[in-house]
Amino acid sequence: MSDSPGLATLLRHHGIGRRDFLTFCAGLASALALPPVLAPKLAHALEAARRPSVIWLSFQECTGCTESLTRADQPSLEQIILSMVSLDYHHTLQAASGAAAEAARRQAMADNHGRYLVMADGSIPLGDPGYCTIGGMSSADLLAQTVAGAAAVIAVGSCAAFGGLAAAEPNPTGAVPISRLVTGKPVVNIPGCPPLPLAMTGVIAHFLAFGRLPELDSLGRPRVFYGETIHDRCPRRAFYDQGLFAKSFDDEGARQGWCLFQLGCKGPTTRNACATVKWNGGTSFPIGSGHPCLGCSQPSFWDAGGFYRPLSRPAGLGPGMAAAAVAAGAALGAVAASKRPSERQPVTLDDLETKS
Amino acid sequence: MTMSFANGLAALRPRIDAPVAAFLSSCVRCGLCAEACLFHTETGDPKYAPIMKLEPLRRLWSQEFTVMGRLGRALGLSKPMSDEDFARWEELVYDSCTLCGRCSLACPVGNDLTLMIRKLREGMVAAGHSPEGLRKAAHRALTDISPVGVGAQSARKLIAAQSREVGIPIEIDKHGADWLVLISSMEYIAFPEMLGALARLFKAAGQTWTIASDAYEATNVGVQIGSCDVARAIVARTVDAAHRLGVKGVVTPECGHAYQALRWEGPNLMGQAFDFEVIHLIDLLDRWRAEGRLKTKGKSGLRLTYHDPCQTSRRGGLDPQARRLLNLVAEDFVETSDPGPWNWCCGGGGGVSANPRARDLRFKVFAAKKRQLEAVRPDAVVTTCSNCRNVLEESLEHWGMELPVLSLTELVAEYLDEVPS
Amino acid sequence: MSLLLWAKGPGFALAAVLFLLGTAMRLAEILRLGRGTDLARPRGAAGGQALRTVFSRFLPAPGLFARSPVVHAGGYVFHIGLLVVVIGYGPHLAVLGIGGRGLPAGLIDGVTLLTMAAMTALLAARLRDPVKRLISGPGDYGAWGLVFLPLATGFLLVNRVLLPFEPLLALHLLSVEVMLALLPFTKLVHAFTFVLARGYAGAIAGRKGAHS
Numbered sequence: 001m002s003d004s005p006g007l008a009t010l011l012r013h014h015g016i017g018r019r020d021f022l023t024f025c026a027g028l029a030s031a032l033a034l035p036p037v038l039a040p041k042l043a044h045a046l047e048a049a050r051r052p053s054v055i056w057l058s059f060q061e062c063t064g065c066t067e068s069l070t071r072a073d074q075p076s077l078e079q080i081i082l083s084m085v086s087l088d089y090h091h092t093l094q095a096a097s098g099a100a101a102e103a104a105r106r107q108a109m110a111d112n113h114g115r116y117l118v119m120a121d122g123s124i125p126l127g128d129p130g131y132c133t134i135g136g137m138s139s140a141d142l143l144a145q146t147v148a149g150a151a152a153v154i155a156v157g158s159c160a161a162f163g164g165l166a167a168a169e170p171n172p173t174g175a176v177p178i179s180r181l182v183t184g185k186p187v188v189n190i191p192g193c194p195p196l197p198l199a200m201t202g203v204i205a206h207f208l209a210f211g212r213l214p215e216l217d218s219l220g221r222p223r224v225f226y227g228e229t230i231h232d233r234c235p236r237r238a239f240y241d242q243g244l245f246a247k248s249f250d251d252e253g254a255r256q257g258w259c260l261f262q263l264g265c266k267g268p269t270t271r272n273a274c275a276t277v278k279w280n281g282g283t284s285f286p287i288g289s290g291h292p293c294l295g296c297s298q299p300s301f302w303d304a305g306g307f308y309r310p311l312s313r314p315a316g317l318g319p320g321m322a323a324a325a326v327a328a329g330a331a332l333g334a335v336a337a338s339k340r341p342s343e344r345q346p347v348t349l350d351d352l353e354t355k356s
Numbered sequence: 357m358t359m360s361f362a363n364g365l366a367a368l369r370p371r372i373d374a375p376v377a378a379f380l381s382s383c384v385r386c387g388l389c390a391e392a393c394l395f396h397t398e399t400g401d402p403k404y405a406p407i408m409k410l411e412p413l414r415r416l417w418s419q420e421f422t423v424m425g426r427l428g429r430a431l432g433l434s435k436p437m438s439d440e441d442f443a444r445w446e447e448l449v450y451d452s453c454t455l456c457g458r459c460s461l462a463c464p465v466g467n468d469l470t471l472m473i474r475k476l477r478e479g480m481v482a483a484g485h486s487p488e489g490l491r492k493a494a495h496r497a498l499t500d501i502s503p504v505g506v507g508a509q510s511a512r513k514l515i516a517a518q519s520r521e522v523g524i525p526i527e528i529d530k531h532g533a534d535w536l537v538l539i540s541s542m543e544y545i546a547f548p549e550m551l552g553a554l555a556r557l558f559k560a561a562g563q564t565w566t567i568a569s570d571a572y573e574a575t576n577v578g579v580q581i582g583s584c585d586v587a588r589a590i591v592a593r594t595v596d597a598a599h600r601l602g603v604k605g606v607v608t609p610e611c612g613h614a615y616q617a618l619r620w621e622g623p624n625l626m627g628q629a630f631d632f633e634v635i636h637l638i639d640l641l642d643r644w645r646a647e648g649r650l651k652t653k654g655k656s657g658l659r660l661t662y663h664d665p666c667q668t669s670r671r672g673g674l675d676p677q678a679r680r681l682l683n684l685v686a687e688d689f690v691e692t693s694d695p696g697p698w699n700w701c702c703g704g705g706g707g708v709s710a711n712p713r714a715r716d717l718r719f720k721v722f723a724a725k726k727r728q729l730e731a732v733r734p735d736a737v738v739t740t741c742s743n744c745r746n747v748l749e750e751s752l753e754h755w756g757m758e759l760p761v762l763s764l765t766e767l768v769a770e771y772l773d774e775v776p777s
Numbered sequence: 778m779s780l781l782l783w784a785k786g787p788g789f790a791l792a793a794v795l796f797l798l799g800t801a802m803r804l805a806e807i808l809r810l811g812r813g814t815d816l817a818r819p820r821g822a823a824g825g826q827a828l829r830t831v832f833s834r835f836l837p838a839p840g841l842f843a844r845s846p847v848v849h850a851g852g853y854v855f856h857i858g859l860l861v862v863v864i865g866y867g868p869h870l871a872v873l874g875i876g877g878r879g880l881p882a883g884l885i886d887g888v889t890l891l892t893m894a895a896m897t898a899l900l901a902a903r904l905r906d907p908v909k910r911l912i913s914g915p916g917d918y919g920a921w922g923l924v925f926l927p928l929a930t931g932f933l934l935v936n937r938v939l940l941p942f943e944p945l946l947a948l949h950l951l952s953v954e955v956m957l958a959l960l961p962f963t964k965l966v967h968a969f970t971f972v973l974a975r976g977y978a979g980a981i982a983g984r985k986g987a988h989s
Contacts, residue, residue, distance in 0.1 A: 243881065322797055329800065329803075347586060349495060349498055352494050390908040405908045466975030628816060633818075673988060
C-alpha cells in the first residue's frame with residue numbers, strides 16, 4: 001500500500017471535481033443497493049480510504065474486460081478506478097515490461113502482503129499449461145504464487161469466473177475458472193463478456209468503503225448486481241406475458257419490439273444488471289437494440305444450446321439415433337412377442353366326464 | 357386325462373393374437389365396461405367388471421408376449437400363474453358372462469372383451485376349470501348329437517308330428533334340397549311348432565329344405581364351453597351332412613350362438629372355407645321378403661316389442677332384418693329402450709343357461725330386461741333366439757310376470773297369405 | 778451442467794430414445810403376433826368399419842354418460858384440455874417447430890386449470906368407485922402423476938409461482954421428458970394403440986356386418 005495522498009486529492013489531480021465525485025458516489029450507492037443517506041458516507045469513506053495495491057493477472061482472455069473497464073463512462077470512471085487503487089501490475093496498462101514488470105509484481109506482493117487485491121481475467125489452462133505462460137511461469141503457478149498473500153481475489157469476466165470461451169466444448173486447453181484454483185481466500189466472480197463496468201467498480205468501492213466484500217450468491221457473484229434476471233427487468237417483458245413474440249429479426253413482431261424469447265433470448269435465465277444499468281453511459285443494452293440476450297454472464301453460456309435457439313427448445317435427436325432407437329425397439333418387441341411352440345392336448349370325451 | 361394347468365396355458369397361448377395384444381395394451385382401467393355389463397349393473401359387485409374377468413389372459417399375455425412382462429418375470433417381479441388362478445376365475449369367466457358383447461361395444465378404446473373371454477375359455481376348459489353343467493352338455497353333444505338329450509329317434513318323431521300338424525311333408529336327408537336347416541335344442545324340447553312354421557314358410561317361398569338325420573341339431577356347446585375341439589366336432593357334422601346332401605346352403609335357426617358358431621367360427625374351425633352358404637333364418641326370411649317371396653296377410657293387433665338376441669343383433673347385425681319382418685306382421689310394434697346394438701342380454705347366453713350353478717345369478721341380472729319390458733308394457737315380446745326365448749320365459753316366471761314370448765319366425769308364418777298347395 | 782442444460786440436452790435425448798424405442802417395441806409386440814386368415818365369407822366391409830370405429834368410439838356409448846358422468850365429463854375435459862394446452866400454447870408451438878401465434882395466455886391458463894381439475898376428479902373417482910379401485914394398480918396412479926406433473930409445472934412456470942424461471946423451466950422439461958420416456962411402458966401407450974384396438978374391433982365386427 002503506497003503512502004500516497006487520499007482519493008480526493010488524486011481525483012482533483014486528475015481534474016475531477018468534488019461535484020462529479022459525489023454524483024458518482026450517489027450512483028454507486030444506488031447500484032450497491034445502499035440507502036441514499038449513505039451516499040455521502042460512501043463518498044467520505046472513499047475519500048479517506050487508503051488505496052489498496054491491485055495486481056491484475058491476465059490469463060486466457062481477450063482483454064475485452066479491460067476494455068470494458070477502461071472505456072467506462074460516468075465522470076471518467078477509468079480515472080476514478082485508477083485513482084481508487086494502486087494498479088501495480090497489469091499487462092496491458094503497465095509501462096514496464098519483461099523482467100521489470102515481474103519485479104514490480106513481486107515488489108507489490110512483498111510490500112502489501114496480506115492486504116493487496118488480485119484481479120484476474122481469463123481462464124487457467126490446467127490441461128496443457130503451455131497454452132498460457134507468463135515470464136516462463138505457467139498460469140496456474142503464477143496465480144498460486146500471486147494469491148498466496150492476497151486479501152481477496154476478484155475474478156473479472158466470464159472466463160475467469162466460469163471458464164468462458166476457452167472452457168467451451170471441447171475445452172482443448174483444459175481451462176478452469178479462477179475459483180477452482182484458489183483456496184482459503186475470498187473469491188468474487190464478476191461474470192459477463194464483458195462484465196458491466198459498474199459491477200467491477202462497485203465491488204472495489206464496497207471493499208474500500210467497508211473493508212469487506214459485498215454479499216455473494218451461490219456462484220460467488222455480488223447479489224446487488226446479479227440478484228435479478230434480465231427478464232425480471234426487461235422492457236419487453238410485457239410482450240412475453242401477452243404471448244407476443246418476434247419470430248424472426250425482420251418480422252412485424254421484431255419491428256413492434258415484441259419479446260425475443262423465441263429468437264433465443266436467454267434473459268429469463270441470465271442474472272445480470274444490463275436491463276437496468278445498461279451500456280455506453282446508460283444508452284441501451286442488447287435487448288433494447290433488438291437482439292436477444294446471449295446470457296454471456298451465465299456459466300457455460302457458449303454451450304447453452306445455441307444463441308438463437310429458444311431456451312425451452314431441446315437439442316433434438318439426430319435421425320440416425322432416432323432410427324436406431326426405433327429399430328432396436330421393434331426388434332425387441334418382435335422377439336418378445338414371437339410365438340413359441342406350445343404343445344396342446346385336445347379336449348377329449350373323457351375330459352368332459354363329470355369330475356369334482 | 358389331458359386337462360392340466362400346463363395344457364390350459366398351451367391352449368390359451370395360440371389364442372393370443374395381434375388384436376388381443378392391441379386390446380390389452382390399450383386398456384386404461386376406466387371401468388366403463390362394468391357400467392355396460394348387466395352382471396355388474398344388476399348386482400353392484402365390482403368383481404363382475406368385464407376387464408377383471410380377463411385377468412388370467414392379461415397376465416399370460418403380459419408375462420409371455422411382452423418385453424417388460426418377460427423381463428419382470430425373469431427378475432421375479434411378477435407372480436407366476438398357477439392352476440389356482442384358473443380355478444378362481446371359473447365363476448367369473450363362465451357364470452357371469454353371457455358373451456353378450458355389450459362391454460365390447462362400450463369400451464372407449466375399442467377392446468373386444470367378449471372375444472377375449474371366448475378365447476380365455478379355451479384355456480379354462482383345457483385346464484379343467486369349466487362348469488359341470490356345460491361339460492355334461494358338451495359330452496352329450498358329442499355322444500348323442502343333442503346337448504339336451506334329444507336322440508335321433510325323438511327328433512324324427514317330433515318332426516313327423518309337426519309335419520302332420522301343418523299338413524306339409526318335412527323330408528329328412530333329402531338329397532339336392534336347396535337348404536339344410538338346423539334346429540336348436542330348445543325348439544325340439546320346448547318349441548316344436550317351429551318345425552311346422554318352417555314347413556309353411558319354405559313352401560310359401562318355393563324353396564326346398566331338409567333336416568339331416570345325423571346333423572339335426574344347431575346348438576354348439578363347444579363354442580359356449582370354449583373348446584375348439586368340441587366345437588369343431590359339432591361343426592364337422594353339419595359340414596359333412598351339407599356335402600353328403602348336396603345342398604346349396606345351411607340355415608341356422610333362431611339361435612344366436614349357433615349362428616356365430618357355424619357362420620363365423622365354422623370355416624376357421626374346419627381350416628377351410630365352406631363351399632356352401634351359411635345364413636341365419638331371419639336373414640333368409642328377410643331376403644325372401646325383399647324378393648317378394650313372403651306374402652303376408654293381416655297383422656297382429658297385439659302390442660309387440662322385440663328382444664334383440666345379442667349374437668344376432670349386436671354381434672350379428674341382423675337387427676334391421678328382424679324389424680323389417682316384424683313390421684310386416686305387427687300393427688303395434690314398440691321398441692324398448694336401448695334397442696338393436698345396445699340391447700340388454702336375457703342373462704342366459706354364452707352357455708349360462710346350460711350352467712345350473714349360475715341359475716340364481718341369471719335370474720338376478722334379468723332385472724335389466726325386466727325394467728325395459730315394464731317400461732313399454734307390451735302384450736308379448738318377440739325374439740329370434742330359442743335360447744333367449746326359453747330364458748325369457750323362465751325368468752319372467754321367476755319374477756312373476758305374465759308375458760308371452762313369441763318367435764318371430766312363427767309369427768311371420770302365422771300371417772302367411774294362403775299357402776299355395 | 779445446470780439442470781436446465783441437462784434437461785435440454787442429454788435429458789431430452791435420453792427421453793426421446795426411450796420414447797421411440799419403447800413405442801416401436803410396444804407396436805412390434807402387437808403386430809408381431811399377427812392375425813390368422815379369416816376363412817368365413819365376409820358379410821360386410823372390414824376396412825371401412827375399422828376406420829369408422831376408430832372415430833366413432835370418441836363418442837360416448839348410449840346411456841353410459843349418465844351411469845358414469847365423472848369418467849365421461851372428466852375424460853373429455855382432460856383429453857381435449859391436454860391437447861389444447863400441448864398444441865395451443867405459443868411457446869409449445871415454437872418448441873415443436875410449428876408456426877402460429879398460439880392461443881391467448883389467459884385461455885391456456887384456464888384450460889390448464891380445468892384440465893388439472895378434471896384429472897383430480899378422475900383420480901377421486903378412481904379412489905372412490907369400487908370397480909375402478911379394484912381394477913387399478915400402481916401403474917394407474919403412476920400414469921396419472923406422469924401426466925399431471927407437466928401440467929402443474931407448466932402452470933407454475935407460466936405464472937412464475939414458487940420458484941424462479943430457470944428451475945421451473947428445467948422441472949417442466951424434465952417432467953415432460955419423464956412422461957415421454959415412460960409413456961410406452963405404461964398404459965399411456967394407449968395414445969397409440971387405441972387406433973389399433975378400435976381398428977381391429979371394427980374390422981372384426983365389420984366383416985360380420987355386425988355393430989362396433
